[in-house]
Amino acid sequence: MVTIQKPSIPKGTRDFGPMEMIKRRYIFDTIKTVFEKYGFLPLETPSMENLSTLLGKYGEEGDKLLFKVLNSGDFLKDLSQKDLEEGNSAAAGVKISEKGLRYDLTVPFARYVVQHQNEIVFPFKRYQVQPVWRADRPQKGRYREFYQCDVDVVGSDSLLNEVELIQIISDVFAAFKVSVTLKLNNRKILYGISESIGHADKMTDITVAIDKLDKIGLENVNAELESKGLDSDAINRLQPILTLQGDNETKLECIKSMISGSETGMKGIEEVETILSVVQALNIPLQPELDLSLARGLNYYTGAIFEVKANDFAIGSISGGGRYDDLTGIFGLKGVSGVGVSFGADRIYDVLTGLNLFPEDTNITTKVLFVNFGGKEQIAALKLLSQVRNAGIAAEIYPESVKMKKQMDYANKRSIPYVVLIGENELISGQATVKEMKKGEQKTIPFEELIDFFA
Numbered sequence: 017m018v019t020i021q022k023p024s025i026p027k028g029t030r031d032f033g034p035m036e037m038i039k040r041r042y043i044f045d046t047i048k049t050v051f052e053k054y055g056f057l058p059l060e061t062p063s064m065e066n067l068s069t070l071l072g073k074y075g076e077e078g079d080k081l082l083f084k085v086l087n088s089g090d091f092l093k094d095l096s097q098k099d100l101e102e103g104n105s106a107a108a109g110v111k112i113s114e115k116g117l118r119y120d121l122t123v124p125f126a127r128y129v130v131q132h133q134n135e136i137v138f139p140f141k142r143y144q145v146q147p148v149w150r151a152d153r154p155q156k157g158r159y160r161e162f163y164q165c166d167v168d169v170v171g172s173d174s175l176l177n178e179v180e181l182i183q184i185i186s187d188v189f190a191a192f193k194v195s196v197t198l199k200l201n202n203r204k205i206l207y208g209i210s211e212s213i214g215h216a217d218k219m220t221d222i223t224v225a226i227d228k229l230d231k232i233g234l235e236n237v238n239a240e241l242e243s244k245g246l247d248s249d250a251i252n253r254l255q256p257i258l259t260l261q262g263d264n265e266t267k268l269e270c271i272k273s274m275i276s277g278s279e280t281g282m283k284g285i286e287e288v289e290t291i292l293s294v295v296q297a298l299n300i301p302l303q304p305e306l307d308l309s310l311a312r313g314l315n316y317y318t319g320a321i322f323e324v325k326a327n328d329f330a331i332g333s334i335s336g337g338g339r340y341d342d343l344t345g346i347f348g349l350k351g352v353s354g355v356g357v358s359f360g361a362d363r364i365y366d367v368l369t370g371l372n373l374f375p376e377d378t379n380i381t382t383k384v385l386f387v388n389f390g391g392k393e394q395i396a397a398l399k400l401l402s403q404v405r406n407a408g409i410a411a412e413i414y415p416e417s418v419k420m421k422k423q424m425d426y427a428n429k430r431s432i433p434y435v436v437l438i439g440e441n442e443l444i445s446g447q448a449t450v451k452e453m454k455k456g457e458q459k460t461i462p463f464e465e466l467i468d469f470f471a
Contacts, residue, residue: 028152028160035379036365040163042378043192043361043368044145047165050187051143054180056167059142061124064115071116073123073316073346075220081150083160084113117149121166122316122343122356129170129354130347138171138352145361158332159362166337168356170344175287178320178339179294181357185324185335186302188359193373195327196334200304202288203317203338205271208281209257209308212274213250222246226258227311234258257308264292264306271308287319316340322357326367334363383410384470385432387424389439390417397438400448400463407467427453434470 025031032040048058064085071079118124121144129136144166152158167184169177182198189196203223210219221244225237232240237258241251257274260267268285275281288306295304304322312321319339326334337357344352368374384404386397397413404411414423427435437449447460450469461469 026160028154028158030159030161034381038381039368039374039378040361040365042374043364044163044165046191047188047359047361048143048145050184050191051165051167053187054141054167054184056141056143056169059125059128059144060146061118061121061128061144063117063147065118065124065127067114067116069127069347070119070123073343074119075224077224078119081152082119083117083149083151085115085117087112087114118146119150120148121146121164121358122168122337122340125166125168125356126170126340126343126354127347129352130344130349133349136171139169139177140171141167141169143167156331162363163361165359165361166356167359168354170354171352173353175290175320176294177355178291179298179300181322181337181355182291182295182302182304183298183300185322185357186300188335189324190301192364192368194364194367194371196302196324197327198302198304199307199310199323199325200288200291201307201310201312201321202284202319203311203321204280204284204287204319205275205308206284206311208275208278208284209254209271211278211281213246213253215246215250218244218246222254223311226254226309229258229309260308264304267306267308284319291320312336312338316343316346318342320355326371329367329370331363331366331370333360334367335359379431380433381410382412382430382432384412384434384436385423385427385430386411386413386436386438387420388414388417389437393438393440393443396443397436400436400438400466404467404470407471409467409470411470436466 067082067084070082074081125142125144129140145163147161147163149161152160154160167181169180185196185198206223206226207216207219210216210222215222222241225240225244228240229237234255238251241254242248246254257271260270262270268289272282272285275285292304292306307323310321310323312323317338318341321338322336323333324335325332335357337355339353339355341353343354344350386401388394388397394413394417401411401413414426424435426432433453435451435453437451439449442448445460447462448466449458450461450466451458459469
């Protein structure tokens with residue numbers, strides 16, 4: 017006897033049924049509406065990029081999480097015996113895989129800007145809603161395939177762009193009715209901190225470690241810093257920063273005294289102060305909270321960095337981003353600064369589901385179901401169905417003339433709010449019987465008034 021294996025999908029990925037897709041569409045449409053309100057234009061890039069485009073842009077840890085795509089044909093032909101020896105997997109991987117699935121949307125965007133720089137009007141404001149892939153360990157709120165909704169502007173150094181992104185974040189989560197905290201920091205301040213404790217050369221190690229503060233705790237962060245070569249004096253001098261409390265002004269005054277000798281660090285403080293002052297002057301509902309432990313462990317950030325967390329639902333960040341002055345320079349286009357924010361659609365979906373914040377009508381696709389009685393009644397129902405559809409109302413007819421109970425069960429399970437019955441009596445009278453499923457009430461509506469009734 018042949019055993020048929022039950023089909024499955026890879027860990028960290030998910031199927032989305034029709035009702036889930038309707039809710040996801042609501043998320044995407046809501047976010048896109050806000051993006052377009054601020055003048056951003058849509059863009060799409062390929063799922064696969066050349067590995068040369070992706071490698072080295074996300075730091076050592078990010079490189080490990082890239083999904084590589086095997087070369088076509090005999091992908092082993094260029095490998096030597098030395099490549100196959102233990103410990104050479106990274107070098108071998110590059111030889112057998114020239115392409116990889118995109119890790120985020122920002123690096124492909126930078127690549128696009130460089131390739132199409134002569135066609136683009138700067139500042140270039142774009143948004144992008146597409147899936148990305150990361151070879152991470154799947155867990156709650158963390159998937160290997162997930163959608164990002166990115167909004168970026170390149171070709172402008174103005175801090176008004178950062179303020180506009182804060183407005184966008186505020187508008188998006190207000191539209192979702194989700195209470196959030198927006199955390200703000202600046203990579204220049206983090207460099208100033210590294211410089212002030214005598215380890216400017218280890219800024220990447222320091223930022224990667226402190227970015228894990230919420231996940232692994234202070235003690236484990238300190239242990240990681242020690243493993244990266246920081247002496248006990250430097251780690252001790254870092255503690256006040258990692259445990260700093262108070263309002264934004266208090267935190268800024270404290271950090272100023274610590275990094276006053278760092279020109280770069282003080283520039284970062286100046287940028288943060290400018291952003292906060294404009295946000296306050298505009299009375300934006302979502303006021304940023306300065307968090308000096310926020311690092312956003314991606315190497316390409318150079319200025320302001322953002323992170324958003326839901327206040328009433330336990331999950332990781334649901335949005336984040338920052339300023340990147342050097343990203344396009346990696347691809348040969350110097351002097352083009354950019355700043356952007358990414359919204360994690362999958363995590364936002366989990367938050368809206370967990371807090372029951374999806375609008376009720378997101379479960380409704382078909383508004384009207386015509387019961388099928390067969391014969392001349394079926395023909396009459398089909399004619400009216402066409403009229404209702406032509407008026408822009410989503411409607412359908414049950415495909416078979418079966419028992420009424422089966423057709424009504426279908427309407428209930430599909431959450432169809434109205435059922436239209438056109439039987440022999442309705443044909444004679446020229447009036448349809450319309451049942452409102454939620455209330456259980458029935459009304460008699462003339463055929464010619466059906467469209468107005470459902471509109």
